[in-house]
Amino acid sequence: MIGAAASTAVPVAWLVARAAGLTALLLLSSAIWLGLAMSLRLFPPLRQKSILVWHQSLMWCGLGAVALHGVALLLDPVMRFSLPVLLVPGIAPWRPVAVAAGVLAAWLMLTLALSFHVRRRLTQRRWRLLHYAAFAAFACAVGHGLTAGTDMRGTTGLLVAGGAIAPSLWLVYARILVPRPVRA
Amino acid sequence: MRGVWATLASVWLLFAVLAVLAWTRQQPATQAPVVVVHGKNGQLLVPATAGTTHATTRTSPVPAG
Numbered sequence: 001m002i003g004a005a006a007s008t009a010v011p012v013a014w015l016v017a018r019a020a021g022l023t024a025l026l027l028l029s030s031a032i033w034l035g036l037a038m039s040l041r042l043f044p045p046l047r048q049k050s051i052l053v054w055h056q057s058l059m060w061c062g063l064g065a066v067a068l069h070g071v072a073l074l075l076d077p078v079m080r081f082s083l084p085v086l087l088v089p090g091i092a093p094w095r096p097v098a099v100a101a102g103v104l105a106a107w108l109m110l111t112l113a114l115s116f117h118v119r120r121r122l123t124q125r126r127w128r129l130l131h132y133a134a135f136a137a138f139a140c141a142v143g144h145g146l147t148a149g150t151d152m153r154g155t156t157g158l159l160v161a162g163g164a165i166a167p168s169l170w171l172v173y174a175r176i177l178v179p180r181p182v183r184a
Numbered sequence: 185m186r187g188v189w190a191t192l193a194s195v196w197l198l199f200a201v202l203a204v205l206a207w208t209r210q211q212p213a214t215q216a217p218v219v220v221v222h223g224k225n226g227q228l229l230v231p232a233t234a235g236t237t238h239a240t241t242r243t244s245p246v247p248a249g
Contacts, residue, residue, distance in 0.1 A: 010206070019202035026201075027194055050186055057190030064191075065198060151205065 014079075017072035018151055020065045021102075022160070025145055027062035028109060029164040031055055032138055035131070036171035040178065059113045066106045095148050102144035108137035138168065 034055040037043065043051050070086045073079055085092045089100035089107075115122070115130050122130070142161050145152045152160055 010209075015202060015205050015209070019198055019205050022201050022205075023194065023198045026197060053186040054190055057187040058194070060187075061190055061194035065194065068198075 011076070011078070013072045013076040017069055017076060017079075018149070020069035020072060021145065021149060022151060024062050024065035024069055025141055025160070025164060027058050027065055028105075028138060028141055029168065031058040031062060032134055033167050033171060034058065035134065036168065036175060040171065040175055056113070056116050059109065059116075063106070063109055063113055066109065070106075098144055098147035101140040102148060105137045105140035105144060108133050108140065112137065135172075138164075 034051055038048060038051055038055065041048075073081045073086065074083065079094070081092070085099070086103065089103040090096050092099035112130065112134055115127070119127065142164060146157055146161055149157065151157070
């Protein structure tokens with residue numbers, strides 16, 4: 001009876017870890033879409049400031065989801081991850097490359113989110129170069145999801161990854177090809 | 185204020201994903217078979233997988249002599 005109860009118990013930490021990981025990916029994707037849309041000036045000038053606030057807030061919320069993802073993995077009795085494994089890329093005993101991609105994505109996201117607060121101290125060129133790290137963070141996050149994520153296998157994984165990547169690719173394509181409108 | 189809205193939307197998104205994952209969690213396909221043992225104090229349900237199957241019965245050798 002005890003064995004049966006243990007086998008059918010709800011793995012709360014595991015469910016929270018998976019949900020937080022997927023949520024973090026969705027929030028990071030949304031933040032990138034908004035950033036690219038702002039860069040393309042798809043929104044009216046009066047809305048740019050509010051969109052910027054949404055862009056920053058979604059990034060911080062994504063980081064919150066990443067933190068929850070890590071805490072849930074620490075509490076999971078099956079995975080048994082330690083704090084150094086979640087902070088240092090490449091030392092995980094389970095799928096080290098896949099986990100390292102996730103850790104790297106989280107560090108890049110944190111750097112980008114913090115950079116908003118030192119924006120005035122950076123030159124425009126450095127700010128732009130730093131923002132290119134968002135693409136690396138996005139690629140690492142999607143790669144981490146596809147290689148380590150339980151819920152991103154098979155068709156579901158392709159749909160989630162495609163749903164995250166396709167708008168980003170379209171916006172990057174437009175950003176490269178469409179000339180930026182000159183401000184009056 | 186927009187930050188608060190973004191936080192609320194993120195929390196709701198997290199709950200929605202959590203609900204979907206919990207809802208689609210695979211349940212055990214069938215209930216484990218049990219063996220009903222009738223004893224003095226009533227019947228007792230014993231999981232059929234609890235014990236090992238019997239080995240082939242081995243006949244004792246016929247004593248010599």
